[in-house]
Amino acid sequence: MENKKDKIIELIDLTREFEDGLVAVDGINLYVRKGEFVTFLGPSGCGKTTTLRMIAGFDKPTSGKILLNGKDISDLPPNKRPINTVFQRYALFPHLNVYDNIAFGLKLKKVNTPCQDKNGNGFEKKVKLSKSEIAAKVDKALKMVDLEGFEKRSVSTLSGGQQQRVAIARALVNEPEILLLDEPLGALDLKMRKDMQLELKEMHKKLGITFIYVTHDQEEALTMSDTIVVMKDGVIQQIGTPTDIYNEPKNSFVADFIGESNIFSGTYLGNKKVKFIDKTFDCVDDFEPNEKVDVVVRPEDVEIVDADNGTAKGKIINSIFKGIHYEMTMKVGKTEVVIQDTVEKKVGETVGIVVKPDNIHIMKKEFSSNIYDGYITKKNTVCFGDGEFECDITQLYPGSSVDEEGYLITADGEKIDLTDTDVKVEVGLKDIEISDDQDKGGAVGNIVSILYKGDHYQLIVRTDENEEDFVFDTEDTWNVNDRVGVIIPKDKIKLTLAVENEKDERR
Amino acid sequence: MKDVNAVEKKNAASRRRFGFSRQSLCIPYGVFLLFFVLFPLLLVAYYAFTSADGTFTFANFADFFADKTKVSTLLISIIVCILVTALCLVIAYPVAYILAKMKKSVAFIFLMLFITPMWINFVLRAMAMKELLSLIGIPLGNFANIIGLVYDFLPFMVLPLYSTLIKMDKSLAEAAADLGAGKVKVFTSITLPLSMPGVISGAMMVFLPVMSCYVITDTFSGATGFSVVGKLISWCFLGENGTLSNINGGATIALVLLVIMFLTMWLTGGFKDEDGARGTNL
Structure with a gap:
């Protein structure tokens, strides 16, 4: 289906079992296309960071393969991989200043340079970058992260946001094929995080480097990624675009983890009808008749109508102003339904609700x-x-x-x-x-x-x-x-x- | 603001009721420092600058620096200190490095093996080492002296190094490898420079005590081996082969030693408190 050359990295049956028997990553299969922004999303302990560490080379897989451009790199040490990492707590070298931190990788780098021997025959030689070349690259990197003039500063005098920028510059300056980011914005405050999200997205667009991003923040994942990989217990739950993941969650875990959702137990009646909260709704999915299913409805997809015109009706028992909308809880029978709407209904009011068929997401019951x-x-x-x-x-x-x-x-x-x-x-x-x-x-x-x-x-x-x-x-x-x-x-x-x-x- | 003031006042009031402030807790320590640190130091200085009958004089210093054997003992002491410290460092660094990389539970056992000898009386330890040396045929003398000193001071080097290395953020080494550094480069450019506080701290714990540790050299030097300055001081106070004691001369050497130690400390930056690596947590 996809061109094989497109895949820059491919994980095949990748498993990592720790010495204490904990299986952090359990046989995952995944590929990332060149230039893609992929996010591993999941709660802590879901194996996302371990996966990233295996791609970087800090952890060796117990079994399975990591292919980079089709070649197995599972046994390659991190310094031999064209991959750079932005660490969770930055991991800047405290004994070096900003310039030397960023230049660290460049000073070690050898590039193929055409040379001529005595007889005038051309050949390629691995040559270290010259001081001026390094300086030019560091300058460019500093400019990219808006830290011009910080060269001589000690990293310990920088704020969290500035350290973050240095860490990004230090990784990007090596022009890696893949940039790995391990919850890089976790330590920043909300405002700064939002700014950095946009900046990172911008950098990704400009540089065309493949980004693999790890986060537990679903909003961050939705904002930044081309593709989201939702993980839980070392297993991939769903891979898809942010829209797919949000609108068509594959199971109730994904639905619950991504965004707010109402999750109901229901029964598929057949003929594109599903019964939940004791009412029958039209839907678009097909299941076995009488199959027990999980039904997911996003709060913003619940529409409020007059009490008698709705598919179901109930009393509003709670209403909170959330800035852009009101979040109301309605009780239908014994079940609570969360609704988001810009128009507030008063607590105690009886209203009806309808849900459009394509906003009702039905998934196989995970556990019966x-x-x-x-x-x-x-x-x-x-x-x-x-x-x-x-x-x-x-x-x-x-x-x-x-x-x-x-x-x-x-x-x-x-x-x-x-x-x-x-x-x-x-x-x-x-x-x-x-x-x-x-x-x-x-x-x-x-x-x-x-x-x-x-x-x-x-x-x-x-x-x-x-x-x-x-x-x-x-x-x-x-x-x-x-x-x-x-x-x-x-x-x-x-x-x-x-x-x-x-x-x-x-x- | 008013509330805060009220609370402050209340606190002040309750403090007054108990009759002493936090500062008064310092008084015992102040007294201790005065009587057992400052006063003895002043006493040493007093004796160093006075003659036997109590008049002020520089003669003691003149005597010391004019006495070739004493000065050469001092110089030999310094050279020995440097040598022993260097040897300890060369032996202890790999040990600490390996221990820091080990699983904590296993490392603890090995660390204990390094430390337990320190809990045995060190005269006894020296005697045992002497027997061991004679068993394997190493004669008493300069060489045995060095072995004895290194053996005795090694744990003091291992501990600060280990505690610095174990506290080091592992992601730094990972970051260096990630940026293209091979194993050797990671060590030379990241691990080693970042463990310098531990190196200095360890060196300090070996260098300074070796200077006055004459019990070891007494045990190992035999008839031919060198001695350290500490021996000179002991002679002055306890008398050499029954000669009369010379308190003023002893105080002078002690003062000279003090100045040398102070200078070493100052030159190696030992007074700067760098991330607390100086103290070991074991």
Whole structure:
């Protein structure tokens, strides 16, 4: 589809596993075209910085390849790569002044220069840049970042914004093929950040160098990039243009991370109709009839109409002035809908809402149940997800019962010891409860994600040992990083005998 | 503003109730410094500039600088100090560099191995080292002296170097590599210059004490080895082979030593407090 020469860098099955077993980057595939401005976007710990460090050469991939112009550079040290980096905290050399910081790379650079030997034959020789050449380039770079006259200043006397500019000049002056930027604006205040965003974008346009940018700020990503790569847990969630990512988020994580959104649980009814918040809306996507889906509606796409003309109606329960618009919360039945509009509706007013079919984004439900590999213990409980739970083992063999000694008696009267039997465990999203009392449940973990879905939250609790996830819905309010015990009622644990050689599957 | 003033007044009032201000906490230290630092220093100066009967004189200095053996001991001391410091630096830098690159838990064990000897009485340590040297056939004398001094002062060099290197921002070396510097260039242009505070601090901790550390040279020099200035001072005060003590002469040498140390400190920029690398956090 794309011309192969176009790809300046390509990541193939790139994986980075740290010594402590943490998989920071989990088999990502990606290519970047020449001259593109690509942003890796994701929450902290999603693997975006690790990916960048592997491209720069500071980290070696555990497996997979990095191709630069079609050649594998995975084993090349950073100094041999035509790639320069702007570091998160600038990493300016404190013992050198501004000029020497910027000239650092140039002084090491050797360029092919045509020469003539004694007999007049021309040949190419690697020659270091002359002092005046270096000075001219540094001058140009300083001019580009608006720091003329700062040559002799010590870097420690510069403000954050100025240090940032020096860091950018230091990287760009080497005319790299790719410029990597690792959250370069993170330490600047809002106003300065906005200015620098525009300046960086301008530089990118002018220089035509490929920029790979890492940030956790979705607004920054949307403003600056040609292409956004949304990452989570070391896996790419979606690649697309800012408009694509914003308008057509692939899953509820992307929708939640990029911009404000209403995320509802719904059912696709078939015939381009979808039901959520208990009402039926027209939509443009096609799914299996009666499939459970996530529905995403941006607050600005919810239109307020008269109470009786809307697809749904409800009472405004909250309204906040946000500068350009009002952000109002409306309650439809039990579900909250966030609306952004320039016209304020008073709290308590009953209004109707409509949503245009192409503003309703439907995506496959990410989790419909939790599936684990587990085994039966001596006590006829089941171990899975780093925990031990009471369960009903008779469901493994229809019509069976348990005798006093704990053996299973099948319908045919056969006596089986189930200890250490491998089983598949399935637990529904609604069947998990959590408790502050960590001893109460069968497993203990931290809440790692909370997604608001209109009338309930979808939580993910992750255990420490094997990082097993428990995904479930709850109406209670919890906080990320709360440490909780996971409780699953005995009758909600569905067990099936594990089929051998079956691959470990979840989701 | 009024509120702030009110709070200030309240604080002042409560301070008055306790009857002392923060400054009064300094008094014990002031007294300590006065009696145990300033007064002894003045005493040394007094003895250096007076004769045995208490009259003011420069004769002590004249005597010292006229005595060829004493001056040559001083010069030898300085040369030995430089040599020992240089040797310690050459041995300690790679050690500290490797330790700083290691996993913290492993580095800690190795660091401990370097430090634990410091917790053993150093006379005992010197004697043990002497036995070891005779075991491997190195005779007492100048060479053994140097080995003894380097052995004894090595940890003082390793510690400040290690603490400087471990605190160094790793992204600086990465940035240098990113800009095209190979491993050697990264070291010479980034790591080494940025570890200079540790080098100076380590050098200071070796150079100055070696000057007066005569116990080591006593142990290792045997009949032929050199001695350090510290030995001269000890002779003056404790008497050499039963001769009478010479407090004034001893004070003079001590004062000369003090000035030399002060000068070294000043020349190496040791008085400037550069990012606190001087102190080690171990």
